[in-house]
Amino acid sequence: MRKTIIPAYGLTLALTMALSAAQAASLQEAAKALGVDGVKTLEFSGSGRWFQFGQAPNPNLPWPQFDVSSYLADINYDVPSARVQVTRKQTIEPGRLRPAPVEQKPDLYVSGAQAWNVAPPPNSPPGTAAVATPQPAAVEERLAEIWSTPQGFLKAAFANNAKSEAKGADVEVSFTVGGKYHYIGAINARNQLERVRTWIDNPVLGDTLVETSFGGYKDFGGVQFPARIARTQGGHPVLDLDIASVKLNPPVDITVPQIVASAPPQTVDVKKLADGVFYLTGGTHHSVAIEQRDHVVLVEAPLNEERSRALIGKIAELVPGKPIKYVVSSHLHFDHSGGLRAFADAGATIVTQELDKPYFEKAWAAPRTLNPDLLSKSQKAATFQTYGDKFVLNDGSRSIEIHKIAGSGHADDISLIYLPAEKILIEADVYTPAAPNAPRPTTPNPYSVNLYDNILRLKLDVDQIAALHGPGVVKLADLRAAIGQTTN
Numbered sequence: 001m002r003k004t005i006i007p008a009y010g011l012t013l014a015l016t017m018a019l020s021a022a023q024a025a026s027l028q029e030a031a032k033a034l035g036v037d038g039v040k041t042l043e044f045s046g047s048g049r050w051f052q053f054g055q056a057p058n059p060n061l062p063w064p065q066f067d068v069s070s071y072l073a074d075i076n077y078d079v080p081s082a083r084v085q086v087t088r089k090q091t092i093e094p095g096r097l098r099p100a101p102v103e104q105k106p107d108l109y110v111s112g113a114q115a116w117n118v119a120p121p122p123n124s125p126p127g128t129a130a131v132a133t134p135q136p137a138a139v140e141e142r143l144a145e146i147w148s149t150p151q152g153f154l155k156a157a158f159a160n161n162a163k164s165e166a167k168g169a170d171v172e173v174s175f176t177v178g179g180k181y182h183y184i185g186a187i188n189a190r191n192q193l194e195r196v197r198t199w200i201d202n203p204v205l206g207d208t209l210v211e212t213s214f215g216g217y218k219d220f221g222g223v224q225f226p227a228r229i230a231r232t233q234g235g236h237p238v239l240d241l242d243i244a245s246v247k248l249n250p251p252v253d254i255t256v257p258q259i260v261a262s263a264p265p266q267t268v269d270v271k272k273l274a275d276g277v278f279y280l281t282g283g284t285h286h287s288v289a290i291e292q293r294d295h296v297v298l299v300e301a302p303l304n305e306e307r308s309r310a311l312i313g314k315i316a317e318l319v320p321g322k323p324i325k326y327v328v329s330s331h332l333h334f335d336h337s338g339g340l341r342a343f344a345d346a347g348a349t350i351v352t353q354e355l356d357k358p359y360f361e362k363a364w365a366a367p368r369t370l371n372p373d374l375l376s377k378s379q380k381a382a383t384f385q386t387y388g389d390k391f392v393l394n395d396g397s398r399s400i401e402i403h404k405i406a407g408s409g410h411a412d413d414i415s416l417i418y419l420p421a422e423k424i425l426i427e428a429d430v431y432t433p434a435a436p437n438a439p440r441p442t443t444p445n446p447y448s449v450n451l452y453d454n455i456l457r458l459k460l461d462v463d464q465i466a467a468l469h470g471p472g473v474v475k476l477a478d479l480r481a482a483i484g485q486t487t488n
Helices: 012-016 021-034 136-147 150-159 304-319 340-345 358-363 374-378 445-460 476-482
Strands: 041-051 065-076 081-090 108-110 114-119 130-135 161-167 171-179 181-187 193-202 206-215 219-222 223-224 228-233 236-248 271-276 277-281 287-291 296-297 324-328 349-353 381-386 390-394 399-404 415-419 424-427 464-467
Touching: 021 150, 021 171, 021 181, 021 223, 041 340, 081 136, 081 228, 108 136, 114 136, 136 150, 136 181, 136 193, 136 223, 150 181, 150 193, 223 236, 277 304, 296 304, 304 340, 324 340, 340 349, 340 374, 349 358, 358 381, 381 390, 415 445, 445 476, 464 476
Parallel strands: 296 324, 324 349, 349 381, 424 464
Antiparallel strands: 041 065, 041 236, 065 081, 081 108, 108 114, 114 130, 161 171, 171 181, 181 193, 193 206, 206 228, 219 223, 228 236, 271 277, 277 287, 287 296, 390 399, 399 415, 415 424
């Protein structure tokens, strides 16, 4: 991604001449009011609500809410780079059984073309050191958050040949960053930036609107800044903050960790679970490839097209000459369904719970101009196979059962996959095996208890559990131990 250099607003004589006198004055007055000319870095903090994008418990519901007790953002506009530290707890929806909320403290970074998180490895023992984990898919979103602050928007406007026009009582300002990302802002009669709209790519939704609104501007120790910031993404709220403090030009020097800068491309590691059954790992999200007589069935296409391309290549090595005919999606959550479109382009039928097909069809019909993927380029029609409570893929050589997990608080559409001959169960999110030496939770995860109840209800004879998160394959006894169940 090309670095964007933001010059001081007062030096943009060519831009000022290109605008009408009234429009230029509006931009100049807004920039003056916010002190843009002297802003190199900015820090703001507050509290409010954060919402987990792409993780709705039902395709027809908004993103789940978290209560935010602390939100601290440090931004360097010249790089551009940012660090956001959040302290949050999930808000439990009435009538939905979820694990007891625990305090989470995500530490999120972006600098230029790199994004990463800093945290101890998942499910690690207490005291484990935090490590940096690359988050390449987050770069667009985190850069958009930088240019969607009032000072950031105006600095970017002057640096990117912004156009202005009157829209009622407001002045609408628009420009494009990096030749690709379009921004539209509204400046009111008080020379305050009221809202910013931009679009970023998402593997499920395509070109995704991110809209940020600002209200209650006031003086924070000599800095004009909104007292409230609200943001929607993909049609639902993702952030709602009350601002408590703002600092102008604090030290913000963010260095990209070497492990992030030199991160290798997508890799797929393989563990054979049975003849023709392959556990595909190598990242945060796993898949399972299952060979049938004349084709392959893949369970889970997570993350994005890059991961799917790597999976397609590895499966061709493992099972040469057999096409991937079906891809089974465990549930709609975007981190588990972001790679499905690449398999639809390759001719695979998407096997999904009946709740999800209308959502996929609507989302997949959206424009994909920011990052055209394989399916948008080929214009092929995706094929779906839906089911209610159960579906079986049986070619006479191997049976693959798909069962909707009844009563799961995690997602209304979530399913498990079971291979009766091999006694292998495949599941996502409802049970993540702990890392070695990690302490057992004092309170069992209700998702895992519910999974075990469903295993008993369905009378499944399970030997191995191939979890689609976590360190590896475990036994049914490990699930029983995790939920405090010592007998069948």
